Amino acid sequence: MTSDAIGPRPAPAALAISGLSKSFQGQWALRDVDFELGVGEVHALLGHNGSGKSTLIKILAGYHHPEHGAVATRNDEPFHLGSAAAASEAGLRFIHQDLGVIDELDTAENLRLGQAYQGKWWVSDRRERKAAADALASYGVHLDPGVPLSRLRAADRAMVAIVRALHSGQENSIIVLDEATASLPTEECVLLFDLVKRARDRGASIVWVTHKLHEVFSLADRVTVLRDGRKVATVPVATLDEPQLVELITGRQIENLHPVATAPSSEVILNVQGLTGPGVADASLSVHAGRVLGVTGLNGSGFDDLVHLVFGAAPRSSGEIRVGDSVLPLRHTPAQSIEAGMAFAPADRKTLSGIQSWSLRENMTLPKLRSGPVGWLSARSERRDVAVWLGRLGVVPSDPEALLSSLSGGNQQKVVIARWLRCGARVFLFEEPTAGVDVGAKTAIYEHLAAVVGLGAAVVIASSDIEEVVSVSDRVIVMREGRVVADLSGAALTVDRATAAALHESPAEKELAGQ
Template sequence: MSADPHEPALVLSGATKSFGANLAVDGVSFSLAKGHVHALLGGNGSGKSTLIKMLAGVERGDGGTVAIRGHSIPLAEMTPARATAAGLRFVHQQRSTFPELTIAENLAIGGNGFPVGAGGRVRWRAARREAARVLAKYDIDAHPDQLLGELGPARQAMVAIARALQTGHADNGILVLDEPTVSLPDTEVRLLLDAVRRHADQGQTVLLVTHRLEEVFSVADNAILLRNGQLVAEVAPRSITRADLVELIVGRAVDEIAPDTSAERGPIVLEAQSLCAGPVGPVDLTLHAGEVVGVAGLVGSGRSSLLKSLFGVLPIESGSVRLHGTALRLGTPRDAMRAGIAFVPENRAEDAAFQELSVNDNMSVAVLLDYWRGGRLRAGVQRRDARDLLSRFLIKAQSVDESLSALSGGNQQKVIVSRWLRRAPQVVLLDEPTQGVDVGARHEIYLLIREAVEAGAVALVASSDSEELAAICDRVLVLRGGRIVGELSRDELTSSRVERLAHGQEKEVTL
């Protein structure tokens, strides 16, 4: 008997999960229609990640079921093997592909394995043929023998999606994409979303987890909204305004516009002349007190490297850096910290967060010596200051003793930002400060950045999100090939101009 074409691809009923006294997912029920893109939305801590882990069998549910093709599985009994057998396919934010291997090797590792012949030898010609078939099926412009790392970020993500789908069937499986565009520049985002839309038009059911609302309006047929672990709404993006969607996500009206950027520009704080470091240079840079300066550019343009060189992470090979007219030696991060420079890196998980330590420890790690007196740690004062920071930076945590890993991504990011801003730095370097952060926490981070510069600091913000840069910056420097190829002032600053300069589609602006 053929399947009913109107039967939902997936039906989730009463999904529930607690961690101690914290009810992370509270009786969530929804269904996914075949051949549609469903956006799963919610603020940090809303329950999205826990729900995805329950569907994947990584976290056992306390209650509820998931039904796929009429076959019901209790969430308390879900395992990764059962999820795969049921037709669930996952592409996570931290992809498990291998850039240093070929596309054919990546597809074989994530699919049916390598074809082998006599004596267990790999049949490479057959592996390449199968890879070519998969690439053609999913409209990926690449060759099986190419190293995956040679592709742009969007095509690498497309290969990861093809790898997940190659052993399933579009008409009865569900593809779950967890923040697939989180680190992609705008043009790469469009390329990937076009591919997602094609998959859905060909019958694939997609559940897309994202914080980027523009993606919801451009590709999603339906939006499922969670807040505080509960389902609060299901809406069609075409029938709702952006402001209303933001209010549903956050639970209150939120002004998405960044804080006012019309503050008076103060004296020069930081200057770099003919700076060369790794892939960057030569670069001339002048930063004034009271301003937020953006750094734009494609992947590999040198955005992150520029910030790392100013914090002593990447060795400066030539050129000079001056702070208030005094030459700096930035051989190590300690040198930068002593000079009053702070750095929030792009990769929070690997380079900034101590996940298993407490919120208190994470907040105080950059000022730890301040709490030592006579060979003893003044733990009471440390904890009192941490509680004050929770309030000041609007961080949601049960207590300062809670493990950082227990916090949502947005609250973890605010802990990292608070770690540095409590030092009242003169220069604040922020690399992708709102990556993977919900719209409410994003606005709060913007406020914190503006508060710091109004106190006399200067902020240098690197971001792949040109709309973010256009919203929060007083001016934006555009890098290409390690050089500054343009500077856009507040009056001429638009996301489209940033993108055109980054891609070399607009004449370089002489500085």
């Protein structure tokens, strides 16, 4: 056979890895994983928390060293896994959820971070800002390079981080985006998607790590799924639908991702009237026992500020808050809310929902300490009590002395839920309860919320994910500019109507509200 009959040689992969394994103290985080990233491809990397995604990324970045036997190539040239210097030289750039930008510096200064200055004698602000504007414009981003990042939208800050990664790398860079949209409101994610597509069209190869399945179908060409440290599949996204992808990630079929079932009741557990305060101009709501109320809106609409005001985590200016028969004082504190039977899980798990350097035992007993038989706190009683709750919610690891920081996002959220269940709360306020958790943990969280609701508690879920809020709630109130602009239930409770109310005022707003 002649060489002509063989046909053209396939283009080399931007990155190819085979036989990648990594263990920690005898436990396999990755086991014999193969991964291939095409040139100019957006490749989604998925898996539940603990599946091995983070370990794979850290090996690529040079933070971890792989086990012996792993082989990798970059554009058909040998690539040294586990070396930060090799990763940088090969054009690999990493953008994590925290972006790695400095808010106090302006856009031009952030773009220059980590790069040598090209001028001869002194740093010219004019030259630097002109170069920054040109770099941004080359990717279709138009920002004032002299504006501090603290004054930019979240999506603009993310785009600065991406342009910096592309500009500091090679023309065919590999960009790894790890949960880059986790803290972005839905309407701003579109801007980031457009930039990623432009980078791909210019030859960059993208590894997109996310828990949001709709992003996979919007952006990715192929998807690789990891489960328990092993590769389950690499398939073209076009051949999958969402139920199939969920089954790949979890290893089982899930008929309903949000199984919240509620029991009707006439008892009003939480009643809020005329609430005002930071971010909220006027809001009223009520939640019955065994019901779920969703609160949503665009970023800055006040939907997230509302739950902070209700719990007393922010000072309200006016309005009445009643829990059962108890009326909370105007300047009520979180301690008074807890005493009245209220629980609150903020969106920021790392700094507001728990103390990362404390054990699960300490975190879970913090809101309601129970003393021992002779008047002091008993660590033994704490461990026994906490172990029961960890087992009920399936927290992994279930060791009461494990540090909160050692748990995945989904398991940290389970600890937060267990903490408030232990306190016997009647009203649960959740802000972005499933942000940054995988689809399996998300299902488990909603199953536990369903159990809470089934016991007669009232649940308020404040989230920017309108589709998710609609799917889990009996009623949804939509906020805009600090005010409630729609109250949707029954046949009026649809994603389209909630989205329309959040986006703009329309003549049909009364109809949207079911009035």
